[in-house]
Amino acid sequence: xxxxxxxxxxxxxxxxxxxxxxxxxxxxxxxxxxxxxxxxxxxxxxxxxxxxxxxxxxxxxxxxxxxxxxxxxxxxxxxxxxxxxxxxxxxxxxxxxxxxxxxxxxxxxxxxxxxxxxxxxxxxxxxxxxxxxxxxxxxxxxxxxxxxxxxxxxxxxxxxxxxxxxxxxxxxxxxxxxxxxxxxxxxxxxxxxxxxxxxxxxxxxxxxxxxxxxxxxxxxxxxxxxxxxxxxxxxxxxxxxxxxxxxxxxxxxxxxxxxxxxxxxxxxxxxxxxxxxxxxxxxxxxxxxxxxxxxxxxxxxxxxxxxxxxxxxxxxxxxxxxxxx
Numbered sequence: 357x358x359x360x361x362x363x364x365x366x367x368x369x370x371x372x373x374x375x376x377x378x379x380x381x382x383x384x385x386x387x388x389x390x391x392x393x394x395x396x397x398x399x400x401x402x403x404x405x406x407x408x409x410x411x412x413x414x415x416x417x418x419x420x421x422x423x424x425x426x427x428x429x430x431x432x433x434x435x436x437x438x439x440x441x442x443x444x445x446x447x448x449x450x451x452x453x454x455x456x457x458x459x460x461x462x463x464x465x466x467x468x469x470x471x472x473x474x475x476x477x478x479x480x481x482x483x484x485x486x487x488x489x490x491x492x493x494x495x496x497x498x499x500x501x502x503x504x505x506x507x508x509x510x511x512x513x514x515x516x517x518x519x520x521x522x523x524x525x526x527x528x529x530x531x532x533x534x535x536x537x538x539x540x541x542x543x544x545x546x547x548x549x550x551x552x553x554x555x556x557x558x559x560x561x562x563x564x565x566x567x568x569x570x571x572x573x574x575x576x577x578x579x580x581x582x583x584x585x586x587x588x589x590x591x592x593x594x595x596x597x598x599x600x601x602x603x604x605x606x607x608x609x610x611x612x613x614x615x616x617x618x619x620x621x622x623x624x625x626x627x628x629x630x631x632x633x634x635x636x637x638x639x640x641x642x643x644x645x646x647x648x649x650x651x652x653x654x655x656x657x658x659x660x661x662x663x664x665x666x667x668x669x670x671x672x673x674x675x676x677x678x679x680x681x
Contacts, residue, residue, distance in 0.1 A: 391424065392422075392424050392647075392651070393424035393425070393426075394424070394425055394426070394452040394453065394646075394647065394650050395425075395426040395427075395428065395449070395450070395451045395452055396419065396425060396426070396427055396428070396451060396452060396453050396454070396455060396643065396646050396647075397427075397428045397429075397430070397443070397446030397447075397449070397451035397453070397454045397455070398412060398415055398416075398427060398428065398429040398430065398454075398455045398456075398457070399430055399432070399439055399442050399443050399446060399454055399455070399456045399457070399467065400412055400429065400430060400431050400432065400457045400459075401432050401434065401436070401439050401456075401457060401458050401459035401460070401461050401464075401483075402431065402432065402433060402434045402459045403431045403433075404433070404434065405560055405561060405588060406588060406614060406635075407560075407586065407588070407612060407614070407633075407635050408457060408459060408635070410635035410636060410639070410679070411457055411481060411482065411635040411636075411638060411639040411642075412429055412457065412639070413639070414635055414636040414637075414638075414639025414640050414643075414679075415427060415429075415455060415481075415639045415640070415642060415643045416429065417639075417640070418639065418640040418643040418644065419643055422643075422647065425643070425647065428446060428449060428451060430442035430445070430446065434459070436461060436464065437466075439456075439458075439461070439464060439467055440464065440466035440467045440470065443456075443466075443467040443470050443471060444470055447470060447471065447474045447476065451476065452476065452650050453476055453477045453478065453479065453646040453649065453650055454471050454476060454477075454478045454479070455478070455479045455480075455481060455642050455643065455646055456478060456479070456480050456481070456483075456490075457481050457482060457483065458480065458482070458483035458485060459483060460483075460524075460525075460526065460529050460531070460560075461483060461485070462485065462486050462528060462529075462530060463485045463486050463487045463488060464485055464488065465487065465488050468485070468488035468489060468490060469488070472489055477491040477492075477646065477649045477650070478490050478491050479491060479492050479493070479494065479642050479645050479646045479649070480492070480493040480494070480495070481493075481494055481495065481638050481639060481641075481642035482494075482495045482496075482531075482633075482635075482638055483495065483531065484658070486530065491649060491655075491657075492645050492649065492655050492656065492657060492658070492659070493657070493658045493659070494638055494641045494642050494645055494659045494661060495638060495659075495660070495661060496631075496633045496638075496660065496661050496663045497660050497663060498531050498534035498535045498538070498611075498633075499534040499535070499537055499538040499541075500538060500663065501535055501538060501611050501631035501633065501663045502534065502535040502536060502537060502538020502539040502540075502541075502542075502583075502611075502631075503538040503539070503541060503542055504538075504631055504663075504665045505535075505538070505539055505583055505609045505610075505611070505629060505631055505665075506538060506539040506540070506541065506542025506543050506583075507542055508609060508628070508629045508665065508667075509539075509542075509543065509581050509583065509607075509609055510542055510543060510546055510549070512581070512607060512628065513548075513549060513580055513581060515548060516546070516547060516548015516549045516550075516580075517548065517549065517550070517578075517579070517580030517581065518549075518550045518551075518552050518576055518578060518579045518580055518581075519543060519549060519550070519551055519552065519579070519580065519581045519582070519583060520552045520553075520554060520569075520572050520576065520579050520581070520582040520583070521536055521539065521540075521551060521552065521553045521554065521582075521583050521584075522554050522558045522565055522568050522569065522572075522582060522583070522584040522585065522589050522590075522593060523536060523553070523554065523557055523558065523585050524557060524558055524559060524560040524564075524585045524586060524589065525557025525558070525559055525560075526557065531585075532585040535585045535611055536553075536583075536585060539583050552572065552576050552579065554568045554571065554572055556568050556571065558584065558585075558589040558592070558593075560585075560586055560588060560589060561588050561589065561592070562588050562589065562591050562592035562595075563592055564589060564592065565584055565588065565589030565590060565591065565592030565593040565596075566592035566593065566595050566596045567592075567596075568589070568593070569582065569592065569593035569595075569596035569597060570596045570599075570600075573596060573597070573600050573602070577600075577602075579602075579605070579606050580605065580606060580607070581606060581607045581608070581609065582597075582606060582607075582608055582609070583609045583610075584608075584609075584610050584611070585611060586610060586611050586612050586614075587610040587611060587612040587613070587614035587616070587617035587630055588612075588614060589610075590608050590609070590610035590617065590627065590630075591610075591614070591616055591617060591620070591627075593608065594608055594620065594625070594626065594627055597626065603625070603626045604626070606626060607626050607627075607628050608626055608627040608628060608629075609628065609629045609630070610627070610629070610630040610631075611630060611631045611633055612630060612631075612632075612633045612634075612635070613630055613631070613632040613633060613634050613666055613674055614630075615675070615676075615679065617630050618630070618666065618671045618674060618675050619675075621666065621667065621668055621671045622668060622671045622672060622675075624668065628667060628668070629665060629666065629667050630665075630666050631663050631664075631665055631666070632662070632663045632664050632665075632666055632674060633661075633663055634661075634674075634679075636676060636679040637661060638661055641659070641661065645659070
């Protein structure tokens with residue numbers, strides 16, 4: 357089964373569950389006519405990075421497949437105040453619903469309050485805000501992803517060794533914390549395993565992962581493994597490890613299922629595992645959820661998307677040549 361078909365089945369399966377026996381959400385519906393045509397605003401905190409740009413493209417692609425759906429997408433360039441003003445601008449255009457991709461934001465009270473005042477539904481994708489009212493959220497169980505990576509590393513290191521952790525930042529980023537805490541919950545206390553947390557953040561990007569990994573190698577040249585809170589940082593870390601001539605010594609575990617990471621896994625490199633957090637799947641599901649709400653369907657308040665472990669044995673199933681991420 358190819359990745360495109362597998363992703364489609366995953367979307368369909370989770371959405372079917374989300375529509376059956378769920379909570380009612382906000383009960384809000386759009387002002388569009390009954391012909392299924394809607395205008396949906398997408399408020400992105402940032403498009404700076406393959407995961408978030410991939411999700412934005414996936415939302416647009418799903419809208420195109422459905423037809424009669426107009427997407428108005430915005431980019432706050434990492435500025436919380438700009439996100440709020442972008443939402444106000446979308447509401448002034450009388451969008452029927454808003455999808456928010458919040459990136460590292462823990463809350464967005466001004467944006468959520470404006471949407472509530474306008475009486476529009478809001479769907480959160482990936483990032484669930486810690487405060488504020490929303491209609492529906494779709495995303496992964498990040499701590500579970502971390503735990504499964506921890507289990508994998510424990511199996512691969514029966515004799516122990518040093519395991520580095522590269523975090524995306526900032527320090528209060530609950531998504532990153534959940535992933536790292538999941539890994540720690542498995543590896544802390546394991547005989548012979550020592551955890552080495554990088555003091556600097558990789559900022560969720562390949563260049564940041566490379567820089568942080570170079571620093572780790574300078575202080576802990578005997579590392580046996582590295583876990584990164586996302587694949588982009590791991591891909592940078594892999595370059596640093598290769599440059600240091602330690603590809604045979606250090607194994608790599610990431611999160612997301614980014615296309616380049618899947619290729620590295622399939623190619624038999626030292627990149628051994630990732631946990632699926634597919635921007636294509638979550639973006640498409642977010643668009644579908646917004647349309648369902650506008651159509652009057654009863655939907656789940658929170659939908660956890662499955663995040664299977666991906667290794668060389670199954671990575672080909674998750675490759676999607678038509679994907680955006």
